[in-house]
Amino acid sequence: GIQVEQSPPDLILQEGANSTLRCNFSDSVNNLQWFHQNPWGQLINLFYIPSGTKQNGRLSATTVATERYSLLYISSSQTTDSGVYFCAVERSYNNNDMRFGAGTRLTVKP
Amino acid sequence: DAGVTQSPTHLIKTRGQQVTLRCSPKSGHDTVSWYQQALGQGPQFIFQYYEEEERQRGNFPDRFSGHQFPNYSSELNVNALLLGDSALYLCASSRTNTDTQYFGPGTRLTVL
Numbered sequence: 001g002i003q004v005e006q007s008p009p010d011l012i013l014q015e016g017a018n019s020t021l022r023c024n025f026s027d028s029v030n031n032l033q034w035f036h037q038n039p040w041g042q043l044i045n046l047f048y049i050p051s052g053t054k055q056n057g058r059l060s061a062t063t064v065a066t067e068r069y070s071l072l073y074i075s076s077s078q079t080t081d082s083g084v085y086f087c088a089v090e091r092s093y094n095n096n097d098m099r100f101g102a103g104t105r106l107t108v109k110p
Numbered sequence: 111d112a113g114v115t116q117s118p119t120h121l122i123k124t125r126g127q128q129v130t131l132r133c134s135p136k137s138g139h140d141t142v143s144w145y146q147q148a149l150g151q152g153p154q155f156i157f158q159y160y161e162e163e164e165r166q167r168g169n170f171p172d173r174f175s176g177h178q179f180p181n182y183s184s185e186l187n188v189n190a191l192l193l194g195d196s197a198l199y200l201c202a203s204s205r206t207n208t209d210t211q212y213f214g215p216g217t218r219l220t221v222l
Contacts, residue, residue, distance in 0.1 A: 042216070043202075043213035045211075048210045097168060098143070098211060100153050
């Protein structure tokens with residue numbers, strides 16, 4: 001099946017710093033989403049981005065489908081950005097099985 | 111506009127018992143997917159329901175079964191519970207022919 005690899009696994013930042021999270025995937029996809037999981041377990045949709053670039057406030061994401069990777073940028077990080085960030089993909093020929101990476105655990109210190 | 115809701119929030123069972131988890135999709139959504147998330151890992155796809163039928167299934171044993179009702183709500187049943195079934199169970203909903211899934215808050219199951 002499709003492999004999804006996220007890096008780095010852990011990231012510790014000071015408040016105000018910028019960061020880049022990466023997601024590599026091993027096959028063509030027709031759906032890619034970024035999620036933030038808060039300490040209570042809730043998965044929050046950040047971006048639906050199978051290709052191209054999107055921005056939402058301090059967050060932005062870019063997916064280069066032909067090279068099979070996606071990047072999530074967090075600028076001017078805040079302590080509330082702490083949590084685990086997941087990338088999830090669905091394969092082009094099977095759009096019912098969303099595969100998640102292992103996540104990047106972000107800790108933002110005040 | 112209510113989001114995806116799940117019940118119960120927490121559940122403690124013993125080995126061999128059976129459990130039923132419930133999910134109500136976001137308004138306007140007709141497709142429900144279930145995921146299992148073990149501690150420290152990403153969610154794993156269990157199965158998806160659409161039009162009251164299981165449309166796709168992940169690599170989970172037959173002890174895991176589900177149902178979707180005419181109002182699009184769904185249940186996840188797990189029989190003969192094992193210690194390894196302890197996890198956060200997440201429900202996600204989406205609309206037909208769209209790919210964006212929205213997740214509920216999850217049910218944390220502990221098997222003793």
